[in-house]
Amino acid sequence: MNKDQLHEYIFNSTGNESNICQIYAIKDGEPVYDDCWHGFKTEDAMNVNSVTKGVMALLAGIALDKGCIKSVDQKVMDFFPDYSVKRGEKTIYEVTIRHLLTMTAPYKGKSEPWKKVCTSEDWTLTTLDYLGGRKGITGEFRYATLGIQILAGIIERASGEKCIDFANRNLFEPLELPKRIMHGDSSKEDQFDFFMNKNPRKYEWYCDPKGTVTAGWGLCMSARDMAVIGELVLEGGQYKGKRIISEEYIKNMTKPYLKLGERFGYMNYGYLWYKPFDDKKVYAAIGDSGNIIYVNKELNVSVGMTGTFKPRIFDRVDFIEQYVLGVIEK
Numbered sequence: 001m002n003k004d005q006l007h008e009y010i011f012n013s014t015g016n017e018s019n020i021c022q023i024y025a026i027k028d029g030e031p032v033y034d035d036c037w038h039g040f041k042t043e044d045a046m047n048v049n050s051v052t053k054g055v056m057a058l059l060a061g062i063a064l065d066k067g068c069i070k071s072v073d074q075k076v077m078d079f080f081p082d083y084s085v086k087r088g089e090k091t092i093y094e095v096t097i098r099h100l101l102t103m104t105a106p107y108k109g110k111s112e113p114w115k116k117v118c119t120s121e122d123w124t125l126t127t128l129d130y131l132g133g134r135k136g137i138t139g140e141f142r143y144a145t146l147g148i149q150i151l152a153g154i155i156e157r158a159s160g161e162k163c164i165d166f167a168n169r170n171l172f173e174p175l176e177l178p179k180r181i182m183h184g185d186s187s188k189e190d191q192f193d194f195f196m197n198k199n200p201r202k203y204e205w206y207c208d209p210k211g212t213v214t215a216g217w218g219l220c221m222s223a224r225d226m227a228v229i230g231e232l233v234l235e236g237g238q239y240k241g242k243r244i245i246s247e248e249y250i251k252n253m254t255k256p257y258l259k260l261g262e263r264f265g266y267m268n269y270g271y272l273w274y275k276p277f278d279d280k281k282v283y284a285a286i287g288d289s290g291n292i293i294y295v296n297k298e299l300n301v302s303v304g305m306t307g308t309f310k311p312r313i314f315d316r317v318d319f320i321e322q323y324v325l326g327v328i329e330k
Contacts, residue, residue, distance in 0.1 A: 006327050007035055017319065019289060019310040021221035025303045025328050026231050030278065032328050034224070036130060038308065045201035045220040046306050051293055053217040055229065056151050057101060057164070057272035061237075061249035062170045068158035072098040072252075072271075076105075076131070076150060080155045083128055092132035100151050100253070101271035102257050103141050112146045118191060119318070120166040123208040124153030141258050141269065141322025145216035148272070152215035157278040163213045164205055174244050177225050178203040182211060183218070194218065226285075226293040226304025233273075233283060233295050234302050254283045265315065276317045290316045301328060 001009065010017050015158075021040040025033035026289070034042055063069045076095045077083070085092055091106055099105035107130050120126040129150040152163045159166050168179045179229035183194070183204040194206060206218030231239070235252070256268030258273045268275035274284045281297035290307035292315060303320050306314065 001323060001326060002328050003035065004171060004320055007037075009323070010037055014019075016290075016310075016313055019313070020305065021305065021308060022306045024223035024227040024305075025322060025324060025327055026227045027217075027299070027301045029102030029231070029300075031224075031227075033324070035115065038198070040306075042224055043222060045203050045222050045225070046201050046291075046308070047194055047206070047217070048219060048226065048291040048306060049222050049289060050145065050289030051216050051221070051285045051287040051291045052215065052217050052292060053145075053148055053272040053287075054213045055167070055219055056148055057270075057285075058171060058229070058232075058245060059155055059167055059252055060097065060101065060151060060271070061203055061253060063155050063158055063166070064249060065246050066159070066170075069097065069154070072096065072101060076100065076154065079154045080128060083125060086129070091134070091136050092128070093236060094137050097151070097154065100136070100147060101253075102269065103143055103147075103272075104137075104139050104258070105131060105142070105144065106133050106135055106137060106140075106143060107147060112148065113145060117146050117149070118186070119188070120177065121209045122212075123149050123210075123214070124212055128153075139151040139153045141260060143264075148216040149212075149214065150282055152212050156212060157209070162211055163215070164207070164211075167205075167213075171229075171244065173285060174227050174242060175239055177186075177228060180205045180219070182207045182213075183220075184211075194301075196309050210271045214311075223304035223306050226291075226306075227302045228302060228304075230295045231286075233293075234297060234300065246272050265317075272285055274315075276315075282317070284315065285318055286315045289313050292312075292316050292320070294320045299325065301325065 027159045027262045101178040117126045204220045206325040237250045253271040256267040283295045285293040290313045294303040
């Protein structure tokens with residue numbers, strides 16, 4: 001299959017590939033593939049859902065490199081001395097940044113309190129109400145989108161600036177990517193539209209009423225943005241010869257700490273990044289609807305892909321390996 005054939009295959013798809021909007025690939029430091037569907041252009045952005053978490057992992061690494069955060073084993077509560085812990089709650093004092101990054105932080109309740117958090121004035125502090133619980137630190141993997149909100153609060157308190165400003169100054173601008181602006185409306189109707197609207201968006205990042213970014217979702221990027229961020233990971237924290245994140249942190253971020261179950265395709269998990277295969281140097285930041293940053297160190301390839309909202313589509317790793325890599329190699 002060549003590039004034209006792949007374009008037609010996606011254009012005519014009525015299945016899982018029908019929502020793909022953009023694919024952008026970089027190989028050996030040079031753009032090698034750029035295609036769009038559904039009226040999207042290369043420079044258009046969209047909500048990339050949980051790929052946002054992968055960017056948050058990078059921001060945590062930058063904060064660590066700068067000394068804002070002492071260690072990934074620093075306690076979460078070090079950053080919230082003004083927070084009133086619920087009576088009888090002890091586990092919360094033991095939770096570390098590493099627990100947040102590896103999704104092994106414990107939370108109260110069986111499901112995430114979306115309504116409570118997303119209708120509150122301060123999503124970070126409201127999420128803290130959910131952290132901890134009677135079971136203690138078990139090391140069990142628990143995928144919690146809202147939990148990553150705490151990481152945004154930590155970066156803000158550690159750096160002394162809004163997370164979006166920290167990201168623009170230390171990540172997007174050094175990567176020569178557009179600055180993100182705040183998406184300020186956080187009404188129920190607006191949140192629904194943000195997920196469901198299939199039109200291109202601005203280079204924005206969803207924020208709570210306090211102006212803190214949504215850390216588990218809500219960052220708007222183009223496929224090109226994601227491929228460039230993938231290139232940063234591919235190059236061990238450097239971009240065009242500039243050191244942006246330490247190589248040590250990138251190695252730790254992509255190291256497999258947990259083996260996930262069937263729901264997550266038996267992939268390995270690092271710091272909010274996946275390692276899909278045991279025996280290949282492939283890493284990915286993955287979001288719902290097929291949004292993905294795919295990094296293949298063996299082939300020196302980075303791929304970004306965006307997709308509009310479509311239920312039950314989690315990752316496109318297999319699609320990239322089966323179709324996109326073949327097109328790039330030709």
